Amino acid sequence: MAFIRYLLLLSVIVSSSVSARTLLVLGDSLSAAYGIRPEQGWVALLETRLQxxxxxxxVVNASISGETTQGGITRLPALIERHQPDWIVLELAANDGLRGMPLALIQRNITQLIELSEQASAxxxxxxIRLxxxxxxxxxxxxxxxxxTLADEYEVSRVPFLLEGVALQQSLMQADGLHPNAKAQAVLLDNVWPYLQPLLGD
Known part of the structure; x- marks a missing residue:
């Protein structure tokens, strides 16, 4: 009996180590469920869909309201080391743009985020995003x-516009006019899903 229990335990350990995969979302308030309950956000809805x-x-949601591309560069190495992600959703730069940061700097930062991801085999x-x-x-x-430009250069998949079908719909936006409300989150997920799903494999 002890040997059988050992084999069952070993089977569970091997199965877990082989099958466990991680998707990391590195974003700003648009992915951090700003102004709504966390379980209402599009990343939480993604977790449900993946089930x-x-x-x-x-799914690991490492999004922080107010995050910039530079902040993402600072945090990403530790996140990679901790979670060993297979995929990284890079949803950053909106705050850079809203602050009027130089476009060349934003481009360099996004480039570095892509390269850090690929160097980690993610x-x-x-x-x-549009401003x-x-x-x-x-x-x-x-x-x-x-x-x-960067998606073409690095041959990576790109969601054209996260807020497509949402940004100009007052009924789907919060009072600040910048953040989507709870009703909009399913639309955000539907904007991401066609580009994410092919990356996941079978």
Whole structure:
């Protein structure tokens, strides 16, 4: 009996070590469920969706409200070491843009985030964002194009615009006009899912 229990325990350990996979979300308030309950956020909804066909994937939400690309660079190495992620969703740069940071600096920072992910053998998913029009056409369009440029250069998948179908819908936005409300979170997940799912494999 003792030998049988040993074999069962060994089977569980081997199975866990082989099947456990981790998806890390590195984002800002848009992924940190700002202004709503954490379980209402799109990342929490993603965890629920993964239970329908990807039960071996654990989701780690390392998003922080107010986070910038530089903050992400600072935190990512430790997150990688701790969680050993297989995929990293990079949802950063909105706060950089809202602060009017130089586009060249934002591009360098996103580049470093992609490279840190790939050096850790994690597959990155780049999440694009648009800025409000009051920042000027030139800056906002060049900011938005950074995501496509880097996705093409590094041949990584890209969500074109996280807030597609949400940003201009007052009923889906919080009073500040910047953050989606609870009703919008399912839309955000649907914007991400078509680009994330192919990366997950079977």
């Amino acid at each position: 329908q066909g990807y039960t071996d994937i654990d 597959t990155p998913l780049l999440v694009g 409000p029009p009051n920042y000027g056409v030139s800056y906002t369009e060049r900011f938005y194009s950074l995501f496509e």
